[in-house]
Amino acid sequence: MKTIKSILGISLIALLSFTSCQDEIDNQIGENPNTNDANSVAASNYKRTAMHDGSFDDFLDxxxxxSILLPVIATVNGTQVSVISQSDYQQVLNILGQFNTDDDQVTLQFPFTVRLSNYTEVxxxxxxxxxxxxxxxxxxxxxxKDAISCLDIEFPITILTYNLNFEQTGSLVIQSExxxxxxxxxxxxxxxFSISYPISIMFSNGTSASVDSDASLQSSINDCLEEQDAEEEAEERADALEQILVDGTFKVQSFVNSGVESANNYxxxxxxxxxxxTVKADNVVNALVADVEGTYAVTSQTEVFLSLNFSGSTSFNLLNHTWEVTSFSSTSISLKSTTNAAVTLVLTQI
Structure with missing residues (x-):
């Protein structure tokens, strides 16, 4: 009987030891830098940042x-364009940019080949x-699970490989996404696996940073995705502003420069x-005064901007700024100069 109890005791100790060891592995995977497995956050981050980014030709497809592998034939707002190389993208962009509030239509002629995010060509x-x-x-x-396109890893980087006993089995130099x-x-x-840190990354805005851990990479991804969301929201606001501008007729409600209100000049x-x-200022009181003509552009980053460029009028030339849009509605647009915050302009709809 003692022998049976001894055997049972030894078996129980072995089972507990195995369970404890297995728990240690399970708990450390994804946390210990040497124990990232295929399902870890780190693996997902590196996989998504390394995916083929097809966003560069979104205006086309x-x-x-x-992304579309060229050549391809596209009908853009009724005009057929043969896109042979990336230099032909400008033809498409020029057509799309002719009018800012029209419903752009791009129709692709089949067959054509695309490269998917996993680099497969179809x-x-x-x-x-x-x-x-x-x-x-x-x-x-x-x-x-889509590509993370707001940052790029700068290569080469080195991956260290391990078995499930946390023993290093080798290393691999990675040269490309x-x-x-x-x-x-x-x-x-x-x-x-683990990454041999530090590594360098480049953000889509052109700035670079050094990453020294999986957590540091995650933080960088969170930051750039947040900025990317802000850019997309700003782009939507820019589209809404363009529609308001084109649909309405405006007057200068306020123009403050160097602390002086000069709206009466307009x-x-x-x-x-x-x-x-194009933009035109029309004198509705004196028909003998010539119209003031110019151009404008609505752009966005994480904020929305309105650029004005009048010519032929001293008064309206003073409005030639790139303005940050501080607020807008269907009846009023408030602007602040990007070069001098003390210069402000308010346009109201008539």
């Missing part, structure tokens, strides 16, 4: 998860096939913004 022969690619992209975006994606995509369940004028990016 409207799909950030894939021949698309019908709208149905392309709709399926777009739907898959939308699903990936909704699940947070595609090579990094392939490694993360094919990472086995019996493999662990009291006789109305300002009309056209959808071809």
């Amino acid at each position: 409207g799909n950030s998860c894939s 021949l698309v022969t019908s709208q149905g096939e392309y709709d399926a690619i777009i739907s898959a992209c939308e699903a990936a975006e909704a699940e947070g 595609q090579q990094l994606f392939a490694y993360m995509d094919n990472l086995g369940n019996d493999e662990l 009291a006789e004028f109305t300002i009309d913004f056209a959808n071809d990016l």
Whole structure:
């Protein structure tokens, strides 16, 4: 009986030891820098930053998860364009930019080939096939599995490999995004990895940073995704402002320069913004006074900006600024000069 109890005791100790060891592995995976597995946050971050970024030609295909391999024939707002190389993108952009409030239409001629986020190249022969690619992209975006395009890793980087006993089994020098994606995509369940830090990253705004841990990379991703969201929101506000400008007729309600209010200099004028990016100030009191003509542009970063460029009038030349849009509604637009915050302009709709 004592022998049986001894055997049972030894077995229990062994089982507890194994369970404890397994718990240690489970608890450390994704936290210890040497124990990132295929399902860890770090693996997901590196895989997503290494995906093929198809957003550079979204004006052409409207799909950030894939890009079109040239050549392709597109009908842009009724005009057929043969896009042979990336230098031909400007033809498409010029057509799309002719009017800022029209409903742009780009129709692609089948067949054409796309490169997906996993670097696979697919021949698309019908709208149905392309709709399926777009739907898959939308699903990936909704699940947070699409490409992270707001930062790039600067190569080469070194990956250290481990087995499940946390023993280093080797190292691998990664030279490109595609090579990094392939490694993360094919990472086995019996493999662990870590990144040899520090590494350098480049943000989409052109600034660079050094990353010294998985947590540091996660923080950088969070920051740049937050800025990317702000840029997308600003772009939507810019579109709304353009529509308000084109649909309305405005007057200068207030123009303050160096502490002096000079709106009276513009009291006789109305300002009309056209959808071809021209602007005209019309004297509605004295028909003998010539119209003042100019151009305008609405742009955005994380804020919205309105640039005015009048010519032929001393008074209206004073309005030639790149203005930050501090607030706007369907009846009023408040602006602040980007070079001198003390210079402000308020346009109200008549």
